Amino acid sequence: MNAFKKIKDSILIERIRSGSQDAYAIIYDQYHQQIYRFILFKVSSRQVAEDITADVFLKTWEYITGSDKTIENIQALLYSIARNAVIDYYRTKSEHYGLDDTIQAVDQKSEDHTHEIDVKQDVNQLVNQMSKLSDEYNEIITLHYVEDFSIREVAEILGKTENNVRVTLHRALKSLKKIVEDNESTD
Amino acid sequence: MSQLTDNLRNLQQVQMDADTARRQRDFLLERIGAEQVAPENAWQSFWHVFNHPYVFKPFAYVTAVFVLFVTGTFYTMSAATQSEPGGTFYPVKLKFEQLQVAFENNDTQRAKKQIEYADRRLTELSSLQSDVSPVDKQEKVATVVKHFNDSLQDVKSSLEKAATAGANDSNGDVVDVVALVNNKSTDFADVLSTHSDDLSTTVKTALEKEVQDIKNYSLEVLVAKYQKYRDRIPESIIIDQLQEKIIALGEEVSTLEDEDIKAEALEQLSAMQELLEDRQFEDALAGIKAYEQWFAEMIAPEDTASNEGEVLGEEEIVGDLEIHIDTTSTTSTIPVLETQIQSEGEIE
Numbered sequence: 001m002n003a004f005k006k007i008k009d010s011i012l013i014e015r016i017r018s019g020s021q022d023a024y025a026i027i028y029d030q031y032h033q034q035i036y037r038f039i040l041f042k043v044s045s046r047q048v049a050e051d052i053t054a055d056v057f058l059k060t061w062e063y064i065t066g067s068d069k070t071i072e073n074i075q076a077l078l079y080s081i082a083r084n085a086v087i088d089y090y091r092t093k094s095e096h097y098g099l100d101d102t103i104q105a106v107d108q109k110s111e112d113h114t115h116e117i118d119v120k121q122d123v124n125q126l127v128n129q130m131s132k133l134s135d136e137y138n139e140i141i142t143l144h145y146v147e148d149f150s151i152r153e154v155a156e157i158l159g160k161t162e163n164n165v166r167v168t169l170h171r172a173l174k175s176l177k178k179i180v181e182d183n184e185s186t187d
Numbered sequence: 188m189s190q191l192t193d194n195l196r197n198l199q200q201v202q203m204d205a206d207t208a209r210r211q212r213d214f215l216l217e218r219i220g221a222e223q224v225a226p227e228n229a230w231q232s233f234w235h236v237f238n239h240p241y242v243f244k245p246f247a248y249v250t251a252v253f254v255l256f257v258t259g260t261f262y263t264m265s266a267a268t269q270s271e272p273g274g275t276f277y278p279v280k281l282k283f284e285q286l287q288v289a290f291e292n293n294d295t296q297r298a299k300k301q302i303e304y305a306d307r308r309l310t311e312l313s314s315l316q317s318d319v320s321p322v323d324k325q326e327k328v329a330t331v332v333k334h335f336n337d338s339l340q341d342v343k344s345s346l347e348k349a350a351t352a353g354a355n356d357s358n359g360d361v362v363d364v365v366a367l368v369n370n371k372s373t374d375f376a377d378v379l380s381t382h383s384d385d386l387s388t389t390v391k392t393a394l395e396k397e398v399q400d401i402k403n404y405s406l407e408v409l410v411a412k413y414q415k416y417r418d419r420i421p422e423s424i425i426i427d428q429l430q431e432k433i434i435a436l437g438e439e440v441s442t443l444e445d446e447d448i449k450a451e452a453l454e455q456l457s458a459m460q461e462l463l464e465d466r467q468f469e470d471a472l473a474g475i476k477a478y479e480q481w482f483a484e485m486i487a488p489e490d491t492a493s494n495e496g497e498v499l500g501e502e503e504i505v506g507d508l509e510i511h512i513d514t515t516s517t518t519s520t521i522p523v524l525e526t527q528i529q530s531e532g533e534i535e
Contacts, residue, residue: 011242021216021220024216033202041198049203050211053203054211054214057215058219122194123201141195145196145198146196173191180191
């Protein structure tokens, strides 16, 4: 996380604490898509991911305004709250939304475009395969390969050492590759 | 593996659809709007941003450094401006003056500044009267005289450049600077005449000659400029300046006792007056220069005789310092007054 972004986030947090809705809207606009994806890849349901995303941002606001602790990395805070929200979701809900919801929602939006449908199907297949990974592997692959965060940034967000992230990432990718290959051989 | 990572990167296209995102955003803003106490006003926004450690600390450091720099500079400049020859800050004062000259727009403006600084040197010379230590005083007098001479040389140099400058150089400034040189030259001569005790005859004579030569040279520059840019310099200015010069020379003649020289001088001055009335300014100026040379030769034997011991020796002692002066030049251009101060330590 570069110094400029750090300062910018810190200032936004200070503004939120002083009641600025604009500052909160800026944070939402900046991070909602990546938090949504992070959750979606874990819960495999568009509807659930949307609900949890809203919950994450509401909890983030409550956390920021409810304490005067220094928050240097709002991105790490959002991911941390998102992880806990997903854990809470699995803990409290016995009902698990199926992946079919996600596929249907994506396909309906682009039904007139054959190429896009193919792409979406590939994407959904991969999301499905990722959902078979452990939470640890899932989120580390999401952060590094999907969101394009550096090893250092991933370590910062997950609260791990860089070496630990490297090792876990290597194992996660290997595991995903095996899932993909198994899936192809089954098909 | 590469294909797999490429596919993973494609997952970025999985996004919450825009309508859902907008609805969610509105919902969240409504929720937090209902719960918050009062929205911040502009001042509070500014204060929260400004008061943040990442903003306030660098701002505080930069401000502190800036204030220290400005205060230090102001103190130094203030001390330098009031410093006297021999003072710790006197060299700073001189450097600052050079800097101010360098920042001027053109050569005539520079000449104006340099005249101002020459005037300042003579003021400093006058202020040295109260100095109690004779040795210190002699050293300081020598220092001031050196820098006064330097300023005169700078004026000459700037005038030379102004004379050859193109039309872009402000011709109005040339008129101003010539008027200034005329006024100041008179003042300089008056001040120098009051320092017979501090300055040897040779030094004083050389400086007076230098002042007079710069005055004449400024007139040459004005006439040269007028010849090149007649439409930009009023003719009346040239007439007034030359007329004033001829009148001054006439007053000098009236003090002569030798009737033959007096008659010859008046005849020459009449001829110059006619040239002036015929608007032959260059010829009139050339006549003035030739007249001054002739007049100096006519009155020189008596003066030389009275100061023989000093003038013939080209080394003059001012206190413990030796000042070497070239008084041999008799051409119309300003002779170079080379003042070299030699002492045990360098004096600024």
